[in-house]
Amino acid sequence: MLDGTGAFVEFDRVQKSYDGETLVVKDLNLSIGKGEFLTMLGPSGSGKTTCLMMLAGFETATHGEIRLQGRGINGIPPHKRGIGMVFQNYALFPHMTVAENLAFPLEVRKVGKAEQESKISRALGMVQMGAFGGRRPAQLSGGQQQRIALARALVFEPELVLMDEPLGALDKQLRETLQFEITRLAHELGITVVYVTHDQTEALTMSDRVAVFDDGRIQQLATPDELYERPENSFVAQFIGENNTLRGKVSAIDGGTCVVALDGGGEIDAVPVNVAKVGDPTLVSIRPERVEIDPQLGPGAHTLDAEVLEFIYMGDVFRTRLRVAGRDDFVVKTRNRAGQTRLAPGDKVRIGWLPADCRALNV
Amino acid sequence: MTDATHGPDAVTGVTPDTGLRIAEQRAGGEMVAADGTPLKRSLNRALRREKLRALALVAPLFLFIVVTFIAPIADMLFRSVENQIVSETLPRTVVALEDWDGDDMPEEPVFAALAQDLAIAVELKNHTRLGSRLNYETTAASSLFRRTGRGADDIGEDAADRFVALDPAWEEPATWVGLMASPDWIEAQAEWAAGADDDAGPEPRFELRDGVADALPRAADMYAAFARVIRTEDGDSPTEEEPWPIVCRALHGDLIANPDAAAGFDGANAQLLAAAAEAAPAFEVTGFRDTFLDIDEDWGDTTIWETIKAFSSPYTAGYFLSAVDLQLTADGVARQPEDRQIYGLLFGRTLFMSLTIMGCCVLLGYPIAFLLANLPMRSANLLLILVLLPFWTSLLVRTSAWKVLLQQQGVINDLLVWSGIISDGGRLALINNQTGTIIAMTHILLPFMILPLYSVMKTIPPSYVRAAKSLGATNFTAFRRVYFPQSVPGIGAGCILVFILSIGYYITPELVGGTTGTFISNRIAYHISQSLNWGLAAALGTILLAVVLVLYWLYDRIVGIDNVSLG
Ligand SMILES: Nc1ncnc2c1ncn2[C@@H]1O[C@H](COP(=O)(O)OP(=O)(O)O)[C@@H](O)[C@H]1O
Ligand SMILES: [Mg+2]
Numbered sequence: 001m002l003d004g005t006g007a008f009v010e011f012d013r014v015q016k017s018y019d020g021e022t023l024v025v026k027d028l029n030l031s032i033g034k035g036e037f038l039t040m041l042g043p044s045g046s047g048k049t050t051c052l053m054m055l056a057g058f059e060t061a062t063h064g065e066i067r068l069q070g071r072g073i074n075g076i077p078p079h080k081r082g083i084g085m086v087f088q089n090y091a092l093f094p095h096m097t098v099a100e101n102l103a104f105p106l107e108v109r110k111v112g113k114a115e116q117e118s119k120i121s122r123a124l125g126m127v128q129m130g131a132f133g134g135r136r137p138a139q140l141s142g143g144q145q146q147r148i149a150l151a152r153a154l155v156f157e158p159e160l161v162l163m164d165e166p167l168g169a170l171d172k173q174l175r176e177t178l179q180f181e182i183t184r185l186a187h188e189l190g191i192t193v194v195y196v197t198h199d200q201t202e203a204l205t206m207s208d209r210v211a212v213f214d215d216g217r218i219q220q221l222a223t224p225d226e227l228y229e230r231p232e233n234s235f236v237a238q239f240i241g242e243n244n245t246l247r248g249k250v251s252a253i254d255g256g257t258c259v260v261a262l263d264g265g266g267e268i269d270a271v272p273v274n275v276a277k278v279g280d281p282t283l284v285s286i287r288p289e290r291v292e293i294d295p296q297l298g299p300g301a302h303t304l305d306a307e308v309l310e311f312i313y314m315g316d317v318f319r320t321r322l323r324v325a326g327r328d329d330f331v332v333k334t335r336n337r338a339g340q341t342r343l344a345p346g347d348k349v350r351i352g353w354l355p356a357d358c359r360a361l362n363v
Numbered sequence: 364m365t366d367a368t369h370g371p372d373a374v375t376g377v378t379p380d381t382g383l384r385i386a387e388q389r390a391g392g393e394m395v396a397a398d399g400t401p402l403k404r405s406l407n408r409a410l411r412r413e414k415l416r417a418l419a420l421v422a423p424l425f426l427f428i429v430v431t432f433i434a435p436i437a438d439m440l441f442r443s444v445e446n447q448i449v450s451e452t453l454p455r456t457v458v459a460l461e462d463w464d465g466d467d468m469p470e471e472p473v474f475a476a477l478a479q480d481l482a483i484a485v486e487l488k489n490h491t492r493l494g495s496r497l498n499y500e501t502t503a504a505s506s507l508f509r510r511t512g513r514g515a516d517d518i519g520e521d522a523a524d525r526f527v528a529l530d531p532a533w534e535e536p537a538t539w540v541g542l543m544a545s546p547d548w549i550e551a552q553a554e555w556a557a558g559a560d561d562d563a564g565p566e567p568r569f570e571l572r573d574g575v576a577d578a579l580p581r582a583a584d585m586y587a588a589f590a591r592v593i594r595t596e597d598g599d600s601p602t603e604e605e606p607w608p609i610v611c612r613a614l615h616g617d618l619i620a621n622p623d624a625a626a627g628f629d630g631a632n633a634q635l636l637a638a639a640a641e642a643a644p645a646f647e648v649t650g651f652r653d654t655f656l657d658i659d660e661d662w663g664d665t666t667i668w669e670t671i672k673a674f675s676s677p678y679t680a681g682y683f684l685s686a687v688d689l690q691l692t693a694d695g696v697a698r699q700p701e702d703r704q705i706y707g708l709l710f711g712r713t714l715f716m717s718l719t720i721m722g723c724c725v726l727l728g729y730p731i732a733f734l735l736a737n738l739p740m741r742s743a744n745l746l747l748i749l750v751l752l753p754f755w756t757s758l759l760v761r762t763s764a765w766k767v768l769l770q771q772q773g774v775i776n777d778l779l780v781w782s783g784i785i786s787d788g789g790r791l792a793l794i795n796n797q798t799g800t801i802i803a804m805t806h807i808l809l810p811f812m813i814l815p816l817y818s819v820m821k822t823i824p825p826s827y828v829r830a831a832k833s834l835g836a837t838n839f840t841a842f843r844r845v846y847f848p849q850s851v852p853g854i855g856a857g858c859i860l861v862f863i864l865s866i867g868y869y870i871t872p873e874l875v876g877g878t879t880g881t882f883i884s885n886r887i888a889y890h891i892s893q894s895l896n897w898g899l900a901a902a903l904g905t906i907l908l909a910v911v912l913v914l915y916w917l918y919d920r921i922v923g924i925d926n927v928s929l930g
Contacts (some may be wrong), residue, residue: 056829056833057832058829058832077832077838078829078832078833079832079833079834079835079836079837079838079841081833082835083833084833084834085829085830085833085834087826087829087830089824089826091824091826091827091829091830093827093830093831093845094849095848095849104831104834104836104844105834105835105836108834108835108836108837108840109835152834153833153834156834156835162833
């Protein structure tokens with residue numbers, strides 16, 4: 001999505017501290033391209049909202065610079081930044097009707113009455129709330145309020161829209177509908193969106209790129225598929241999707257592959273991601289659906305012994321919990337294919353995987 | 364996606380929102396519950412138990428309020444129009460005055476009626492109360508009635524002497540009983556007197572003889588009153604007491620008017636009366652009018668008569684008229700003389716000062732409440748304690764402290780002089796005037812403004828202002844268009860509280876208001892405890908209550924009482 005002219009939004013070595021003792025945001029570098037949908041994903045307290053607020057202008061960066069279209073905006077007050085914003089609690093003005101709420105950004109921009117009206121009805125149409133202009137926010141359901149909040153953030157045609165966990169208070173079904181709506185609108189309008197969430201599914205389904213936050217740092221910034229398939233460290237691997245980890249030491253390393261001697265016994269092949277030399281401690285990570293039971297692998301491939309502890313029938317997949325290399329939380333998912341054998345607790349099996357699916361990460 | 368007009372978010376089940384939509388769709392048709400009864404009815408049934416329970420919980424407090432609050436207010440409202448004392452004390456005079464035109468001194472019959480009424484009132488010791496009552500309308504009425512009361516005993520003495528001189532029998536109580544009392548009563552009384560020592564209860568109620576009221580109307584009337592009064596007041600019997608001289612005087616009048624009165628009697632009574640009737644025209648007795656003029660020449664002035672006539676009905680608008688600087692005269696309603704027009708001024712001043720105090724409280728309280736609501740918890744709590752501190756100090760102490768601060772030789776003036784802002788000769792008058800009252804009352808009522816404001820402001824999420832700014836509003840616009848409208852309910856609540864408290868405030872204006880800074884409530888207190896004109900106090904209080912209610916109504920119309928929130 002990045003086009004050649006440089007970043008649309010840029011965080012340059014940004015730090016933030018509220019109390020002068022701890023850094024809530026540590027050395028943040030991030031560039032967001034025009035028209036990109038970027039999600040900040042991370043556990044609660046990891047500094048996502050703080051980053052968003054610095055971008056919106058409600059918090060000042062303690063150090064570093066934030067640039068919008070190449071221009072430093074550190075000194076520009078929020079109302080002059082022209083950034084649309086959607087809040088988690090919607091923040092619709094309760095004393096105004098829906099139409100008045102939408103007119104607000106236009107009025108302060110001194111847009112003419114007629115133009116206001118056409119813009120409002122267009123924005124309401126975009127979120128399919130055309131018939132609700134005369135209602136008060138209190139007369140709307142949560143999902144409807146969120147649509148109005150979205151329309152209000154879009155009605156003055158900002159190029160950048162920030163959303164801070166906008167769907168956090170909605171139920172699952174509604175959330176999925178609105179996820180789809182928001183991405184559709186973002187692409188239709190060509191706006192740049194910075195979206196904050198702690199829900200990884202939301203992040204993966206909506207975004208062009210996801211920045212995974214932890215402890216005030218970006219742990220990995222990548223597209224959803226890369227994030228899932230090639231996590232760069234064990235935090236990302238565990239935070240995104242389901243994941244098996246095995247602890248061990250590197251016993252041989254050779255360019256694109258390495259051999260890891262597991263603490264619980266046995267050896268496996270893995271892709272070295274952030275291990276450098278023989279003897280480095282490592283956590284290897286394998287997705288449950290990439291593990292094969294009684295594998296037909298090429299010669300020389302390592303396999304491990306395992307004992308079935310639990311077998312769960314889940315419809316489309318079987319979920320089997322195994323004891324592997326001394327750990328009994330190893331999970332395997334197998335597709336419910338015709339003729340697939342169903343294991344029973346106590347069965348002894350061998351498991352294995354393609355070396356490319358197994359990543360040796362830092363501890 | 365579902366259809367656009369009726370909610371894009373397919374929520375199943377009835378939420379308030381879908382309920383609204385269903386109701387819209389069925390506009391006109393009545394909603395029906397599952398069992399087919401109209402929804403309204405089954406809802407009411409379900410709510411009835413709740414209501415009864417609520418009623419039972421409220422009942423004790425309600426009774427308490429009825430007894431201690433509503434009943435006194437009702438009594439006060441009643442007192443403001445009640446005026447039975449004139450017609451009850453001077454019933455004959457009031458009737459006799461009905462035909463009086465008000466131009467000259469009333470005729471003899473009016474004075475005669477007054478003499479009769481006063482004779483009874485003096486015995487019952489009512490005449491001074493009546494004097495005080497009429498004194499509210501005409502000064503000097505009180506002393507007039509007291510003086511007349513002292514002389515009223517002797518009215519008719521000359522007539523009595525003449526009767527006795529004519530026949531000593533007139534001195535005998537028995538003669539009068541024989542003349543006036545009904546035979547039944549005489550019999551009953553004799554029976555009672557025979558058994559009186561073994562506590563047979565009170566003496567039987569006196570009854571006039573048949574026909575005597577026609578033959579000797581005034582004498583019979585007075586004699587009956589005499590019998591009644593001495594029985595209830597002194598426990599005496601007419602069989603043992605010589606009647607009041609006024610009875611003889613009345614008899615004299617009756618005999619002049621009806622020389623054939625004896626015809627209605629028989630035996631000794633007839634002879635006695637016939638002899639008296641013959642001699643009566645020759646008696647030299649002073650007329651009633653002359654007697655009164657003799658006691659006090661003010662009776663010759665029409666003022667007192669006009670007042671009695673104007674206030675003769677049992678209910679009067681007089682107190683209310685006085686409360687709005689009008690007065691009731693014999694010719695109708697007129698303005699009070701210039702120098703007695705004080706209540707309009709006082710009401711105006713009370714309203715003006717209450718509004719000023721309210722305005723000062725808003726101006727001073729809003730920023731504080733804003734600060735309180737936006738500070739971190741710990742500092743906000745500390746500040747709140749400072750705001751509440753005055754509540755924990757006695758009102759009297761606070762007011763007295765203002766006296767110390769504001770007086771001419773007080774701290775503030777000293778400081779101003781010391782810093783050279785004013786000269787020693789030009790010390791400011793900050794107390795015992797309106798300034799003093801406004802300063803002290805603003806201080807005292809400020810917490811009542813801050814607290815509701817604060818509790819409303821605390822519920823305004825900061826994201827509203829942030830949202831406004833992100834939409835392009837400057838700090839000021841965000842405040843004016845988004846924050847301020849949401850704090851209006853707090854302003855409303857604070858204003859109502861402060862205004863209603865201050866309009867009825869009493870202690871502080873009394874202590875620091877001097878003469879120009881006092882409120883209507885101080886005047887009400889004066890009438891309650893000093894002039895004892897409770898009727899006027901009640902009328903003033905009623906007007907104050909009405910003004911507050913009207914303002915409350917206006918406020919509801921303009922601001923809307925739903926927009927008031929105490930948090
Ligand atoms: N206004 C503030 N004052 C002090 N500390 C704050 C403030 N806002 C957030 N923090 C702290 O900063 C950290 C990051 O918060 P936040 O950015 O809200 O995280 P997230 O949005 O990822 O949950 C948290 O530890 C939080 O306690
Ligand atoms: Mg957050």
